[in-house]
Amino acid sequence: MFELSEEQRLIKETAKNFADTTLAPVASQIDREEKIPTEVLSKLSELGFWGIMVPEEYGGAGLDTLALALVLEQIxxxxxxxxxxxxxxNSLCCNALTKYGKEAQKKRYMPRLAGGEIIGAYAxxxxxxxxxxxxxxxxxxxxxxxxxLNGVKSFITSGPTAGLIVVFARTHPDISLRDKGISAFLVEPGFxxxxxxxxxxxxxxxxxxxxxxILEDAYIPKENLLAGENQGFKIAMDTLDCGRIGIAAQSVGIASAALDSAIKYAKERKQFGKTLSEFQSIQWKLAEMATDIEAARLLTYQAAVRRDKNLPYTKEASMAKLFGSTMANKVVKESLQIHGGMGYTKDFPIERFFRDxxxxxxxxxxxxxxxxxISRSIISNRCL
Ligand SMILES: Cc1cc2nc3c(=O)[nH]c(=O)nc-3n(C[C@H](O)[C@H](O)[C@H](O)COP(=O)(O)OP(=O)(O)OC[C@H]3O[C@@H](n4cnc5c(N)ncnc54)[C@H](O)[C@@H]3O)c2cc1C
Known part of the structure; x- marks a missing residue:
């Protein structure tokens, strides 16, 4: 059985309490206005959620990957x-800096990132x-x-608001070198x-x-190179492994909320003289949804624990993300179906969960x- 420690239970409870009382009431507003309110951002700072894995000496909470997964799931x-x-x-920006940053870089950026003074991005x-x-x-x-630096980076999450962006660019002119000619830079949007x-x-x-x-003759100080020249792709892939645990946790959280909403609706809505929850076909849908969520949760926690134990976890993180994201899409679809026509309106959050x-x-x-x-890993590591 997978058991959380006392500290992990407390972290989960804290995140759940924040999610239920502060975040849920404004979630549809955030979706509508396309902006997280300042009070929510400040509360995240108070709770230490901007620096979950950042070492305490740089102002972070100094927690592990499982703690990050628990927080992200609840949120x-x-x-x-x-x-x-x-x-x-946390996982793409702070983590890259924690693992690959030089002391001066950490001192310059980490306390501000961990305190939520600046938001990190990954390009x-x-x-x-x-x-x-x-x-x-x-x-x-x-x-x-x-x-x-010259080039364009697309689809950058937090690009409009970020105070620090980890940017990947080619330091070797030979493009045929592919991953071997790429470096990572700490870029301030004000440069x-x-x-x-x-x-x-x-x-x-x-x-x-x-x-x-957009980088047009962008001037990046030499000291903002992360690790060494041509080390960028390794940094990118390593941090993405951790990021995938975060997205797996996100999938579990969205699906859990969709299941809760389906159960609540099924217990209230009556047709043919019975609540929906009394129909066996609905009960079976709910049972499958709950089982799939639990399986995805365990894959996610397993990948996180492997990372925390310094065990290889690339394959496990990919499995957790693949299974979790597929599961989340299946669960939100079933939940919306259980809501019937109401699920297709903005009166219920399932419509947002479906899009998210x-x-x-x-x-x-x-x-x-x-x-x-995953296939690359199992084919190269298994004697068939
Ligand atoms: C909301 C959002 C936020 C994002 N945030 C960030 C961010 O913060 N930083 C960042 O750097 N990027 C970010 N991205 C970019 C995201 O990571 C890419 O969209 C994603 O990696 C896919 O790349 P693509 O969109 O170019 O699709 P493509 O690579 O063009 O793929 C199109 C389709 O072809 C499939 N495909 C491609 N290659 C293969 C193959 N070899 N075999 C089988 N199928 C294949 C893909 O799976 C996909 O279904 C974000 C994107 C979105 C939409």
Whole structure:
């Protein structure tokens, strides 16, 4: 049996309490107004959720990956926009800095990131480099004490609001080197030559704004190179492994909320003289939904625990994300069906869960990419 420690239970309870009392009441407003209210952002700071895995010496909570997964799961039950903002910030930005940053870089950025003073983002995708991230074209050339970056990064979560962006760019001119010629940079949006594009009009997670980051002769101080030159792709993939646990947790949270909503509606709504919950076909749907959620939750926690024990976890994180995101989309679809016509209106949150769930199959590696990661791992590691 998977048992949480006393500390982990407390973290989960704290996140649940915040999700139920502070976030859930404003979640549809966040979706409608495409903005997380300042009070919510401040409360997240108070709770230490901007620096969950950031070491305490830099102002973080110094917790582990399972703690991050527990928090993201609970927050996703209320608002997927808030959870993806936190997930990208914690697992893709703070985590890259914690693991690969130099002391001066950590001192400069970590306390502000951990306190929620600045939001972190991660910029890998380009108009012509999505799933094939190693084909990215953004160029970085060292000139004196600066790297000059040129290129466009697309679909950047928190791009419109971020105070620090981990940007991946090609330091080696030979594009055929692919992943071996890429470096990672800590980019402040205020640096000369960095501009933000128009905010994208999205289907779901509408409260997590996204835009292009345009680099036109952008001046990045040499000391903002993360780790060494041409180490960027390794950093990108390593941080994405952790990010995928976050998206798996998000999938579990969205699905749990959809199940709760379906149960509540099924117990209230009467047809043919009975509540929906009295029909066996509805009961079986609910039973399958609950079972699938539990399986996804365990895969997610397992991947997190493996990371915390320094065990290989790339395959497990991909499995958790693949299974979790597929499950979430199935569960929200069934839940909406149980709500009947009411589920298709904005009177019930299931309509938002339905829109929010879809992205879990796309960002941080599509489901097809997860299949590639998992199959590569099992074929190379198993004696067939
Ligand atoms: C809301 C949102 C937020 C995002 N946030 C960020 C962010 O913060 N930072 C960032 O860098 N990026 C971000 N992204 C980008 C996201 O990671 C990419 O959209 C994703 O990786 C897919 O790339 P693509 O959209 O170019 O699709 P493509 O790579 O063009 O893929 C299109 C389809 O083809 C399939 N496909 C591609 N290659 C293969 C293959 N070899 N075998 C089988 N099928 C294949 C894909 O699975 C997909 O179904 C975000 C995207 C969205 C929509």
């Amino acid at each position: 996703s039950c209320a608002c997927a926009s808030t959870s993806v903002t936190l997930s990208v910030h 890998m995708t380009e108009p012509e480099a999505g799933s094939d991230a190693a084909s990215l074209k953004t160029r970085a050339q060292l000139v004196g004490n600066h790297y000059i 000369a030559g960095v501009t933000r594009g128009q905010k994208e009009d999205k289907m779901g997670v509408r409260g997590a704004p996204m835009c292009e980051i 769930a879809k992205i879990t199959e796309i960002y941080e590696g599509t489901s097809e990419v997860q299949h590639i990661v």
